[in-house]
Amino acid sequence: MAPRTRAQRKRAREEEVEEERCRLCLEEDHPLVQPCACRGSAKLAHKRCLDHWRRTSPKEDAAYRCGQCMDHYRDALSLELLSARLQTERTDGEEIIFTLDKLAAELHAQGKWNEAEPLYREALEVSRETLGNRHLSTLACIGNLGLLLQAKGDLAAAEPLHRESLEVRRETLGNRHPDTLAAISNLGTFLQVRGDLAAAEPLCREALVGLRETLGNRHPHTLISIDNFAMVLQDKGDLAAAEPLFHEALEVKRETIGSRHPSTLISINNVGMLLKAKGDLDAAGQLLHEALEVSRKTLGNRHPDTLISINNLASLSNEKGDLAAAELLFHEALELSRETLGNRHKDTLISINNLGMVLDDQGNVDAAEPLLREALEARRETLGSRHPSTLNSISNVGMLLQEKGDLVAAEPLLRETLQGRRETLGNRHKDTLISIENLGRLLQDKGDLVAAGLVLLAN
Numbered sequence: 001m002a003p004r005t006r007a008q009r010k011r012a013r014e015e016e017v018e019e020e021r022c023r024l025c026l027e028e029d030h031p032l033v034q035p036c037a038c039r040g041s042a043k044l045a046h047k048r049c050l051d052h053w054r055r056t057s058p059k060e061d062a063a064y065r066c067g068q069c070m071d072h073y074r075d076a077l078s079l080e081l082l083s084a085r086l087q088t089e090r091t092d093g094e095e096i097i098f099t100l101d102k103l104a105a106e107l108h109a110q111g112k113w114n115e116a117e118p119l120y121r122e123a124l125e126v127s128r129e130t131l132g133n134r135h136l137s138t139l140a141c142i143g144n145l146g147l148l149l150q151a152k153g154d155l156a157a158a159e160p161l162h163r164e165s166l167e168v169r170r171e172t173l174g175n176r177h178p179d180t181l182a183a184i185s186n187l188g189t190f191l192q193v194r195g196d197l198a199a200a201e202p203l204c205r206e207a208l209v210g211l212r213e214t215l216g217n218r219h220p221h222t223l224i225s226i227d228n229f230a231m232v233l234q235d236k237g238d239l240a241a242a243e244p245l246f247h248e249a250l251e252v253k254r255e256t257i258g259s260r261h262p263s264t265l266i267s268i269n270n271v272g273m274l275l276k277a278k279g280d281l282d283a284a285g286q287l288l289h290e291a292l293e294v295s296r297k298t299l300g301n302r303h304p305d306t307l308i309s310i311n312n313l314a315s316l317s318n319e320k321g322d323l324a325a326a327e328l329l330f331h332e333a334l335e336l337s338r339e340t341l342g343n344r345h346k347d348t349l350i351s352i353n354n355l356g357m358v359l360d361d362q363g364n365v366d367a368a369e370p371l372l373r374e375a376l377e378a379r380r381e382t383l384g385s386r387h388p389s390t391l392n393s394i395s396n397v398g399m400l401l402q403e404k405g406d407l408v409a410a411e412p413l414l415r416e417t418l419q420g421r422r423e424t425l426g427n428r429h430k431d432t433l434i435s436i437e438n439l440g441r442l443l444q445d446k447g448d449l450v451a452a453g454l455v456l457l458a459n
Contacts, residue, residue: 020032020044021041021044022044022045022046022049023038023041023042023043023044023045024045024046024049024050024053025046025049027046029046031046031047032044032045032046033045033046033047033050034260035047035050035066035073036065036066036068036069036071036072036073037066037069037071037257037258037260037261038066038068038069038071039258042068051077054073054077054081055077055081063077063078063081063082063085064078064081064082064102064106069257071257071258071261072106072109074106074109074110074262074298074299075110078106079103079106079107079110079112082099082102082103082106083103085099086099086100086103096126097123097126097127097130097137097141100119100122100123100126101119101120101123101140101141101144103119104116104119104120104123104144104148105144107119108120108144108147108148108151109262110299110303111299111300111302111303111304111305111340113148113151113152113304114152116148117145117148117149117152120141120144120145120148121145123141123144124138124141124142124145127141133168134168134171134172136179139165139168139169139179139183140179142161142164142165143161143162143165143182143183143186145161146158146159146161146162146165146186146190147186149161150162150189150190150193151304152341152345153341153344153345153346153347153382155190155193155194155382155383158190159190159194162183162186162187162190163187165183165186166180166183166184166186166187169183175210176210176213176214177214178211178214178215178221181206181207181210181211181214181221181225182207182211182221182225184203184204184206184207184210185203185204185207185208185211185221185224185225185228187203188200188201188202188203188204188206188207188228188229188232189204189228189231191203192204192228192231192232192235193346194383194387195383195384195386195387195388195389195390195424197232197235197236197424197425200232201229201232201233201236204225204228204229204232205229207225207228207229208222208225208226208228208229211225217248217252218252218256220256220257220263223249223252223253223263223267224263226245226246226248226249227245227246227249227266227267227270229245230242230243230245230246230249230270231270233245234246234274234277235388236425236429237425237429237430237431239274239277239278242274243274243278246267246270246271246274247271249267249270250264250267250268250270250271253267259290259294260294260298262298262299262305265291265294265295265298265299265305265309266305268287268288268290268291269287269288269291269308269309269312271287272284272285272286272287272288272291272312272316273288273312273315275287276288276315276316276319281316281319281320284316285313285316285320288309288312288313288316289313291309291312291313292306292309292310292312292313295309301336302336302339302340304340304341304347307333307336307337307340307341307347307351308347310329310332310333310336311329311330311333311347311350311351311354313329314326314328314329314330314333314354314358315354317329318354318357318358318361323358323361323362326358327355327358327359327362330351330354330355330358331355333351333354333355334348334351334352334354334355337351343378344378344381344382346382346383346389349375349378349379349382349389350389352371352374352375352378353371353372353375353389353392353393353396355371356368356369356370356371356372356375356396357372357396359371360372360396360400360403365400365403365404368400369397369400372393372396372397372400373397375393375396376390376393376394376396376397379393385416385420386420386423386424388424388425388431390420391417391420391421391424391431394413394416394417394420395413395414395417395435395438397413398410398411398413398414398417398438398442399414399438401413402414402442402445407442407445407446410442411439411442411443411446414435414438414439414442415439417435417438417439418432418435418436418438418439421435436455439455440452440453440455443455
């Protein structure tokens with residue numbers, strides 16, 4: 001590319017200066033904020049100007065999203081204005097389903113799941129009564145509640161909602177309708193979270209193929225489906241197939257909705273964690289630092305997505321051998337997760353397990369053991385004994401007991417881990433191979449060289 005001329009450089013500087021002004025009052029005084037995904041001269045505004053416009057605009061959606069890029073503001077004012085609107089509609093006896101759903105969705109997006117749930121339930125109840133079980137709005141309410149319950153970790157309650165949403169949409173809309181394909185993707189993702197990768201993969205693949213054909217490669221629903229399918233492939237250990245999908249989703253999201261959007265931050269985390277799994281720690285670090293920094297600014301320190309970013313960066317620090325930095329981040333993630341999500345939520349259990357592991361790596365076995373046991377007990381109860389996360393916890397406790405010299409207590413745990421991974425992941429998955437090596441070393445430590453040889457020869 002040829003170097004820019006002086007005139008071009010001057011024009012570029014003038015354009016940059018021109019952009020540094022409020023899009024509403026056109027004044028250049030600071031501070032200015034970037035409230036949405038708009039680009040160029042429309043991306044900045046004074047908060048006071050934007051708040052005034054949102055409070056006084058006749059546009060119905062001005063309360064919660066930008067009228068240009070349609071990005072949601074996801075802030076306290078959105079909740080205030082939608083709550084006031086809902087109260088007015090209730091008082092005046094007006095139709096409330098739309099506002100109920102929007103307020104619930106805003107609470108959901110801002111991580112206020114317990115506040116969102118009763119509104120989603122009310123919206124579903126009203127929709128079933130007034131529109132019937134097969135109406136598109138009812139199906140949307142069913143899907144929304146299912147996704148929220150899944151996010152909260154209540155998988156037993158989420159599953160029938162996902163299945164009802166998909167079944168009725170297949171019957172009423174057909175298999176290729178975008179809403180049906182979204183429901184297919186949601187059920188596939190649910191099964192992936194539950195640990196049933198064999199059932200999740202064909203659903204996520206079906207959804208992605210259909211969405212590419214019907215909505216195109218750059219539609220938001222397609223991009224979410226790309227991420228979902230890539231996550232299943234990564235969980236199966238197929239990093240080579242997952243990587244180009246994660247990169248595709250991230251590249252398009254940066255171009256279309258910007259680098260500050262929560263969906264983009266999810267993709268940044270996804271690529272970062274895949275690069276970490278591949279061993280490219282420097283490249284992973286750049287992305288995970290970016291995701292956490294932007295999440296703190298745009299979503300706040302207590303948002304569930306921010307907590308995931310904290311955990312991801314902490315795990316990278318641990319992988320790089322910076323145990324002190326990892327411990328601080330894991331402590332922060334765990335403290336906030338317990339407060340905001342509760343002690344039994346899957347993300348809290350990840351934080352408990354991660355902190356236990358880093359303490360174990362530091363040689364602080366006494367502090368690590370109760371955390372690892374807490375994570376294992378809760379995962380057995382909430383996810384079952386064959387879930388990949390539970391199997392990881394079983395292995396972690398077994399390895400810790402082996403470190404302590406309690407080989408008798410460690411052996412059944414390592415055997416259970418190996419058997420579970422053979423059944424769920426297959427004999428050639430990397431985690432299964434690690435389990436074979438772990439059990440073989442334990443048997444060697446016990447002096448049972450024949451048994452150890454048999455286990456290792458099975459590799």
